Amino acid sequence: MFRSLQTFVKKWRASRNSGHQLDALLAIADQHAQYAERSEWLIELAHWIHRGGTVQPVAQEPLADEARRQPEHTRLRYLLHVLDRNPLWKANVAGILRALLRESDGISLLCDAGMPVHSAFFGALFERFEASLIPPAPNRRDLAAIFTLMFTAAEDADWIAALPTDLLTRIRDLFTYELDSGNPREGVPFSLDLLAALHNLTCQISSTGLSQTVRSRLGDADVRVAMEKQPFYRLTRAMLALESAHQAEEAGADPGKLLHEVNYLRVLLDECRIATDNVFSHLYRNGVSVDIVFQIERMRMRIQRAEHLLDAWMASDDPHASSRLVAELVKANHASQSVAHLMRSNFSLLARKVVEYSADTGEHYIARDRAEYLKMLRMAAGGGLVTVVTVCVKFAITGAHLQTMLEGLLAGVNYAASFLLMHFLHFSLATKQPAMTAPTIARELDGAGTPEGVDSFVSSVVALIRTQAAAVFGNVMLVFPVCLGVQLLWHAVFHANIISPEKAHATLHSFSLIGPTPFYAALTGVLLWSSSLLAGWADNWFVLHRVADALSYNRRLRMTLGPAGAARLANFCRSNVAGVVGNITLGLMLGLVPAIVSALAFSFEVRHVTLSAGSIGVALGVLGSSALDLPEFWWAIAGVCSMAILNVAVSFALAFHMAVRSRDLRRNYVRSLRGAIWRRVFQQPLDLVWPVNARPAHPDRVQ
Structure with a gap:
């Protein structure tokens, strides 16, 4: 198949007709090929969908408005129409799709796509630089890697989210075309990956929320009582209860129990989001740390992803829920590759703190x-x-x-x-x-x-x-x-x-208006602005590390200056450190x-x-x-x-x-x-x- 794919690429470059390109691509589809070859084939198919080109109008589907608004939808219709007319091609394509879902790690896509792997800001920054230089290889048994190679533009999320019901229904039918019911591996439901990814996310959210970084900024005086009341403490147990209710429902128990556990999990996720907002408010009042902002921002992203997964899992019969989830994954995955997005999302609070000073x-x-x-x-x-x-x-x-x-x-x-x-x-x-x-x-x-x-x-x-x-x-x-x-x-x-x-x-000559003086004056203005940023940063650092409290309660200072003198020194430093x-x-x-x-x-x-x-x-x-x-x-x-x-x-x-x-x-x-x-x-x-x-x-x- 690899040589066939090379032949297709040569034919694609020689042909300007998008329909001929698709025919050449579908003709080499082979569900029994190696994993890397099937991945490369699917990546080429995705690129055909959003690369452009003209296709022949599909009979009895004259959607001119759709072609102008969403050309990707038109090409998807044409693809499904060609597959309906060629059962052998359709069987190979359906087999490739099912095999990739079965043989790839879907949790990496559902749980980790768009999420920084490293636990610190500069590690994530290096990770994005590295990803921009070394793209993932298609032979990795990882759906997130295939996703990254298939959808290379942020605009892909828009047309995926806007897919009409009839197209979503036909795409779902394609996955089940000529499904071998005698092979238990063929029909492994993707909902199990959704549930596993949701379990993974709730554990990560709970772990971050119970860490000292977050717990110390929630503002509760009685730590032991506060721990039991925190949504992060109850989140993992709620997820375990949901899984138990799901297993009981499959065994024929009351389905109302599952709905109750789902609603309770939603409430806890909302409370976790409110808690992250409280942490941001605490940071804003008491000093901003970029690493702490990074961890809280990542936890907020995980909360949002968990809600999306829960929606898709509960609405497994609604094709629009699946398209919304895929669109969100595309958007998050693209944002996770942007250095500018990382800088903007993690430095915005620090910038606002500096600006407010x-x-x-x-x-x-x-x-x-x-x-x-x-x-x-x-x-x-x-x-x-x-x-x-x-x-x-x-x-x-x-x-x-x-x-x-x-x-x-x-x-x-x-x-x-x-x-x-x-x-x-x-x-x-x-x-x-x-x-x-x-x-x-x-x-x-x-x-x-x-x-x-x-x-x-x-x-x-x-x-x-x-x-x-x-x-x-x-x-x-x-x-x-x-x-x-x-x-x-x-x-x-x-x-x-x-x-x-x-x-x-x-x-006198060096200050003349005729010459570089205006340019030098503008650069001097940049230095003047930079000093104000450093002053704001110093004020934030002083508050964040509670230097005033350290000075006020320093034993040697209190013995030398007295408690009142140490407090006056702390207030003096607090008032003048930025200046x-x-x-x-x-x-x-x-x-x-x-x-x-x-x-x-x-x-x-x-x-x-x-x-x-x-x-x-x-x-x-x-x-x-x-x-x-x-x-x-x-x-x-x-x-x-x-x-x-x-x-x-x-x-x-x-x-x-x-x-x-x-x-x-x-x-x-x-x-x-x-x-x-x-x-x-x-x-x-x-x-x-x-x-x-x-x-x-x-x-x-x-x-």
Whole structure:
């Protein structure tokens, strides 16, 4: 048969008529061939069904609408029609189908298809990479392997689920065509595999649910009482009772007992699903672990699969139940091969947790009234004052002409120290805010389904734009003149410049709008957004591992600082861990990433609006008033303006996109709000730069 299959492939490539291809394929069907050859034949048949091509219309079945909507249904009808006209071909095809069901491991398909085998996230990730490189071989006696090779597209689930009743009936009749009733192996019912797979799944669900990972997050104080009440504890016994009722019914007992056990098992599966939701809620409140999310997500998939199997087993006479089960298996099997699906399903909760931390923090950086607006200006001015020292130290580091990586490390330490000082002095750096405030705006989308919600959302967007403008203005308007004054004072006292005139000209030229400055500014925005992610991750890690409790009850700390002092230290760490991690990582990234990228890929320099404005102030002090007549000075000013826009826009856009994706909001829904924002801008343009409508201040909002 193997040579015949090779001959068929050659004929298929030479023929464009789908009907001739099918005839050639059916002619070589042999139910007595080796297992691998029968598997390959069935795979080719499945590919013929969904590969396309034209077939001759079947007499008395002119379903033109179906051909346009579901061409696979038309080809299935044609296949069954050809088999009805050729009894020998039909007997071979039916024999192949029954033999594959009999000789293959069906539990692997029903129970494991679409389920990750490994118990940890990174093991499953490696498993999917490996599966994409090494597809399963058709000689494996495994229905899941044949399934994977037969249905290679996720769209196959749609046409399988939509199969009409008459086609499903004819397909079922094909399986029983010329069934040898004298051979007991021929008539082994597939329902036994369904029951065995259901037993397997309930054991796996119960084992995961009773593990310490899940049990410790169910929230019950009395563990012993809670164990007896948990649905995971009762699930295995309910499955055993169902199997006993099934055996009793086959022996002629009351069938009502079986229905009662089935309903009880359904109730327990529902309770298990509710318990998994409670675990997700606990994780969201107390810190997210990707490995724990992976295990809970896999358990939820098993619960859903068990319900599908139970439905198909109870409705064994309904062909649509079987088609729905097959469609679900195809969809799950295809999703199990997608790395993107694995990342999305397991990182979504962590992303939402990180986004929510940013949203809570970002609320403090949106000035909604005049008092908050003036406070933001003062905070930004303080941030600009600290940046003056940062700029001077940066020029000292670059003037030492050190090795690139060492210079980048020292620059990163300089930036990190400055950002930490701003954090503890409650000053503000303008470009750090967009990545924090974007999730706050996205969270308000949840209530934008009403006119009041739309108005609140638009007001928040306008307040955000106004606040960012105030922060940039406060930073730049202080750092530029103070840096200029520091250079003039330095020259008057020491009769020397902070940088040489050549370095001043090079600084102005490097900031020019004509050149890579916009590109560098956009990449700097990516670094600003990345630091907000790391800050959210640090906050999640601190809560997940209960570091605050460990500090509060640490014996040495309590002996040294006292119980109250240890508690104050724990609260201080809890309040500042995210800010410290975010500021340190941002500073190190601004110093080291350009050095690493320049060494490995392409030339890259940080273009931060506040730091660059201070650098221009120093350069202007060195060159004097004659620099005002230089085109490169004004091109550098234009470049700083582009930095202000791109630093803010890129970091905000990335954070907002992540926030929207974490909340499963539709793009059309978000896009419909743009008109409301533009209407507010045209109606009240002054509101973009100054709070027109004074509202009661919230002192705790801007900190």
